[in-house]
Amino acid sequence: MNIQNTQWVTIGALNDIPRQGARRVIAGPKTIAIFRTTQDEVYALEDKCPFKDGPLSEGIVHGKTVSCPITNWVISLETGAAQGADQGQTQVFPIKLEGQTIQLGL
Amino acid sequence: MAKQRLVIIGNGMAPGRMLEHLFEENHAAFDVTIFNAEPRVNYDRIMLSPVLSGEKSFEDIIIHDDAWYAQHNITLHKGAKVAKIDRTAKTVTSENGITAPYDKLVIATGSDPFIIPCPGHDLDGVLPYRDLDDTDAMTAAAKQGGNAVVIGGGLLGLEAAAGLNTLGMDVTVLHLMPTLMERQLDSAAGYLLEKELESRGIDIRCKSNTKQIIGEDGQVTGVELEDGTLIKCDIVVMAVGIRPNVALAKDTGLEVNRGIVTTNGMQTSDANIYSIGECAEVGGMVYGLVAPLYQMAAVAAKHLCGPTDALFQHSETPTKLKVTGCDLYSVGDFAEGDDREDIVLRDANMGTYKRVIIQDNKVIGAVLYGAVEDGGWYNEMLKSGEDISDMRDTLIFGQAYQGGGELDPLAMVAGMSDDAEICGCNGITKGMITSKITSMGLTSLADVRAHTKASASCGSCTGLVENVMAITLGDAFKLPEVEGMCGCTPHDHGTVRRLIKSQGLKSIPAVMQELEWNTPEGCSKCRPALNYYLVADWPGEYQDDQQSRFINERVHANIQKDGTYSVVPRMFGGLTTPDELRAIADVADKFEIPTVKVTGGQRIDLLGVKKDDLIPVWDDLNKAGMISGAAYAKGLRTVKTCVGTDWCRFGTQDSTGLGVRLEKLLWGSWSPAKLKLAVSGCPRNCAESTCKDIGIICVDSGYEIHYGGAAGLHIQGTTKLGNVETEEEVLEYCAAMTQYYRETGYYLERIYKWADRLGYDHIKSVIYDDPVARKDYYERFLHSQKFAQVDPWAERVKGAEAHEFTPMADLTPREAAE
Numbered sequence: 001m002n003i004q005n006t007q008w009v010t011i012g013a014l015n016d017i018p019r020q021g022a023r024r025v026i027a028g029p030k031t032i033a034i035f036r037t038t039q040d041e042v043y044a045l046e047d048k049c050p051f052k053d054g055p056l057s058e059g060i061v062h063g064k065t066v067s068c069p070i071t072n073w074v075i076s077l078e079t080g081a082a083q084g085a086d087q088g089q090t091q092v093f094p095i096k097l098e099g100q101t102i103q104l105g106l
Numbered sequence: 107m108a109k110q111r112l113v114i115i116g117n118g119m120a121p122g123r124m125l126e127h128l129f130e131e132n133h134a135a136f137d138v139t140i141f142n143a144e145p146r147v148n149y150d151r152i153m154l155s156p157v158l159s160g161e162k163s164f165e166d167i168i169i170h171d172d173a174w175y176a177q178h179n180i181t182l183h184k185g186a187k188v189a190k191i192d193r194t195a196k197t198v199t200s201e202n203g204i205t206a207p208y209d210k211l212v213i214a215t216g217s218d219p220f221i222i223p224c225p226g227h228d229l230d231g232v233l234p235y236r237d238l239d240d241t242d243a244m245t246a247a248a249k250q251g252g253n254a255v256v257i258g259g260g261l262l263g264l265e266a267a268a269g270l271n272t273l274g275m276d277v278t279v280l281h282l283m284p285t286l287m288e289r290q291l292d293s294a295a296g297y298l299l300e301k302e303l304e305s306r307g308i309d310i311r312c313k314s315n316t317k318q319i320i321g322e323d324g325q326v327t328g329v330e331l332e333d334g335t336l337i338k339c340d341i342v343v344m345a346v347g348i349r350p351n352v353a354l355a356k357d358t359g360l361e362v363n364r365g366i367v368t369t370n371g372m373q374t375s376d377a378n379i380y381s382i383g384e385c386a387e388v389g390g391m392v393y394g395l396v397a398p399l400y401q402m403a404a405v406a407a408k409h410l411c412g413p414t415d416a417l418f419q420h421s422e423t424p425t426k427l428k429v430t431g432c433d434l435y436s437v438g439d440f441a442e443g444d445d446r447e448d449i450v451l452r453d454a455n456m457g458t459y460k461r462v463i464i465q466d467n468k469v470i471g472a473v474l475y476g477a478v479e480d481g482g483w484y485n486e487m488l489k490s491g492e493d494i495s496d497m498r499d500t501l502i503f504g505q506a507y508q509g510g511g512e513l514d515p516l517a518m519v520a521g522m523s524d525d526a527e528i529c530g531c532n533g534i535t536k537g538m539i540t541s542k543i544t545s546m547g548l549t550s551l552a553d554v555r556a557h558t559k560a561s562a563s564c565g566s567c568t569g570l571v572e573n574v575m576a577i578t579l580g581d582a583f584k585l586p587e588v589e590g591m592c593g594c595t596p597h598d599h600g601t602v603r604r605l606i607k608s609q610g611l612k613s614i615p616a617v618m619q620e621l622e623w624n625t626p627e628g629c630s631k632c633r634p635a636l637n638y639y640l641v642a643d644w645p646g647e648y649q650d651d652q653q654s655r656f657i658n659e660r661v662h663a664n665i666q667k668d669g670t671y672s673v674v675p676r677m678f679g680g681l682t683t684p685d686e687l688r689a690i691a692d693v694a695d696k697f698e699i700p701t702v703k704v705t706g707g708q709r710i711d712l713l714g715v716k717k718d719d720l721i722p723v724w725d726d727l728n729k730a731g732m733i734s735g736a737a738y739a740k741g742l743r744t745v746k747t748c749v750g751t752d753w754c755r756f757g758t759q760d761s762t763g764l765g766v767r768l769e770k771l772l773w774g775s776w777s778p779a780k781l782k783l784a785v786s787g788c789p790r791n792c793a794e795s796t797c798k799d800i801g802i803i804c805v806d807s808g809y810e811i812h813y814g815g816a817a818g819l820h821i822q823g824t825t826k827l828g829n830v831e832t833e834e835e836v837l838e839y840c841a842a843m844t845q846y847y848r849e850t851g852y853y854l855e856r857i858y859k860w861a862d863r864l865g866y867d868h869i870k871s872v873i874y875d876d877p878v879a880r881k882d883y884y885e886r887f888l889h890s891q892k893f894a895q896v897d898p899w900a901e902r903v904k905g906a907e908a909h910e911f912t913p914m915a916d917l918t919p920r921e922a923a924e
């Protein structure tokens with residue numbers, strides 16, 4: 001992604017997302033899943049598992065990974081890459097966290 | 107020839123093994139009667155420490171269950187302590203008045219724990235560590251928390267200390283000598299062990315001499331040392347040694363020294379009386395580890411069957427400590443001496459220590475701490491007396507190093523000779539295992555255990571036995587299914603459940619911390635399981651962790667293929683009303699729900715509800731008096747019924763009414779897997795009760811309760827639990843069974859699998875035959891329901907978990923949205 005063209009949009013506050021949880025952001029045809037870890041890091045991935053399109057926002061978050069609710073594939077929140085023996089990639093979106101405010105880069 | 111009467115006093119590990127040999131030699135020769143002071147069957151006493159720490163249950167360590175005694179026509183008098191042997195009349199008589207005549211008698215009374223006769227030793231709360239009752243008493247004390255003092259830093263004392271520490275007590279160990287386990291370890295290894303135990307928070311005080319035990323109102327409150335130090339405590343465990351239990355033998359005039367004196371054929375000074383186990387003294391020695399006792403058992407069995415030249419022979423038995431994470435191994439003689447050489451290897455970083463003691467170019471002893479893989483190899487050289495001059499320089503690095511091989515455990519086992527001992531407890535060599543595997547075609551660890559006894563006692567050799575199997579069987583050998591819950595932990599579900607209870611773990615982070623999870627936050631396999639276990643075990647205390655539930659249980663609806671949801675309101679017993687049906691029809695119209703279907707569980711499924719509509723749909727259904735049907739839950743789903751006496755010509759009871767009552771009682775409860783019931787009004791079984799998790803069949807005289815059916819991928823008919831007469835009983839029995847399943851089932855394990863695992867007879871003995879146990883489970887179920895019977899729809903309509911149902915933001919440009 002070309003950083004210069006990134007548009008930052010405020011999408012909400014940190015506390016809108018439960019720890020070890022996720023919320024959806026609708027961006028036109030795309031749905032983006034916003035994750036919050038136990039350590040209050042925030043990550044954004046397209047809400048689509050690379051394997052069977054499962055909604056990652058509905059998976060179980062553990063560490064910096066999420067398990068797809070449909071296939072149990074484990075996807076890295078940092079890189080969007082499938083972990084372990086599985087091969088696949090989900091699109092990652094940049095996040096800026098200023099205080100409580102979460103900004104999503106599109 | 108008439109059968110000989112064989113009477114055995116004591117039902118410990120030694121005579122248990124002797125009987126197995128006896129039945130192998132000659133099954134029909136004896137009528138066997140056993141007297142046991144303990145009120146129970148023969149169990150693996152060695153494994154009491156894992157029971158104490160909660161890693162195993164008593165059932166796990168039973169060696170011979172009741173069925174075994176029945177199968178061999180053995181009369182076992184439980185809780186019957188023999189008070190007298192009459193050698194002239196050839197009878198024994200127990201304290202509770204049972205007399206049995208014998209042709210041959212075996213005394214196997216084991217040992218008594220030694221209690222220091224200091225002031226206060228008879229206070230309440232001063233416990234020995236010898237049998238299940240002692241273990242139970244410690245577990246009960248640990249439930250109150252507080253402080254424990256263990257007197258004695260030997261094998262038993264340290265196992266007790268580690269167990270009590272695991273259970274959350276503050277433990278102090280008082281040891282008279284300068285280092286721990288001085289009989290098995292040299293001071294260097296003793297020091298490492300002390301450091302390890304201290305790092306776990308156990309307070310170790312060597313060179314401590316107990317002066318007295320102090321109490322108030324007959325209950326122990328502390329221990330005073332010779333130097334005046336006072337240590338407060340709530341229990342004292344005395345583990346300072348054992349004394350062969352010889353009182354009976356002495357009273358009856360047998361020759362007794364330290365133990366009951368026997369020949370190398372295990373015969374006492376009376377030709378008709380044998381003695382084996384810790385109470386026996388053979389060749390001037392008494393023993394306290396099972397390996398030699400098992401040898402005595404084998405020898406005695408042969409002599410009972412007729413003339414033989416089998417004789418007991420002394421050999422060194424290695425010692426291991428069964429405290430998880432403290433690996434130590436010691437065998438033979440490790441005293442220092444001018445004629446001896448030591449080879450020592452220390453690794454301070456790894457905290458390991460190895461020492462091999464050599465005399466005349468032969469290994470005579472070994473002490474290993476932290477790196478114990480080579481123990482068996484050194485022991486093999488010790489036994490064979492092989493000359494080690496050639497490998498003297500590399501000996502200490504272990505077997506794998508010889509010939510520069512890789513550190514591959516399989517290669518190591520492959521390199522062992524057939525005479526190498528694999529299982530120390532049972533004296534089983536590699537050759538014995540391989541020949542049994544080949545001759546009997548054994549392929550599973552369980553079979554090898556059953557036929558060779560290898561790894562059947564303390565279990566610490568299990569890995570070696572598996573390696574022997576792998577080498578012998580090649581590809582045909584499958585390691586036993588990995589039983590760990592998931593990659594995050596080596597513990598299986600059963601162990602985790604027991605430890606949650608015994609250690610009082612009440613949150614997912616606490617479980618992961620205390621049970622040493624190897625991932626920071628678990629995974630999608632273990633988290634939902636742990637969440638269920640905690641919900642089931644600590645009702646009202648544990649806060650359900652939504653983030654550890656699968657999506658269906660988080661949003662209380664089933665997610666469908668296209669990302670929409672299905673909504674199923676509860677219809678108790680399959681009954682509905684025109685008003686409910688009208689409300690459902692209105693909802694379907696209002697929210698344009700594309701599909702309305704009648705389910706197999708006698709209710710109505712609304713399919714294709716959009717996520718954003720879930721809450722308003724539930725709101726409307728709630729207003730019409732309906733609640734969630736939990737069609738998504740690992741919990742109670744439905745109670746299906748037929749019409750019963752109200753309408754049916756054949757009906758024997760009010761099956762619909764009973765179904766409604768059952769569902770009203772059970773709804774809302776979470777269980778390991780989904781739970782479906784049915785009530786049929788007569789044996790024609792229109793509600794299909796006989797393939798349900800729990801099924802009721804009404805009959806003229808009352809109700810038959812069935813359970814353990816399956817009708818999914820796997821099809822299995824139910825098994826009958828028993829008959830009851832009233833509806834109240836049906837409710838109590840079903841709720842008690844559900845609770846038993848909730849407390850002991852593994853996550854995702856359906857009732858039929860659970861019952862296959864526990865055994866139908868066992869479940870019946872708890873739920874049907876034992877009114878006290880049943881009441882307990884029933885009451886625990888009712889208690890748990892107080893917190894579980896909350897309609898999740900109503901909660902969410904009121905705003906709970908709102909984040910699940912709406913997007914955080916909608917960035918779709920206006921134009922595009924229109």
Ligand SMILES: Cc1cc2nc3c(=O)[nH]c(=O)nc-3n(C[C@H](O)[C@H](O)[C@H](O)COP(=O)(O)OP(=O)(O)OC[C@H]3O[C@@H](n4cnc5c(N)ncnc54)[C@H](O)[C@@H]3O)c2cc1C
Nearest residue numbers: 116118119120142143144151187188215216383384395396
């Ligand atoms: C906590 C613990 C851990 C251990 N760990 C190990 C280990 O790791 N490795 C190892 O090799 N060994 C270990 N041992 C020792 C091992 O358990 C014993 O050596 C073995 O159980 C002794 O067997 P036995 O048959 O001689 O006696 P026991 O198993 O003690 O059985 C004797 C039985 O006789 C009964 N009895 C006594 N008097 C009478 C009477 N008058 N009438 C009727 N019944 C009577 C007693 O109630 C008892 O049930 C451990 C022991 C304990 C307690």
Ligand code: FES
Nearest residue numbers: 529531563564565
């Ligand atoms: S060494 Fe104890 S069971 Fe094998």
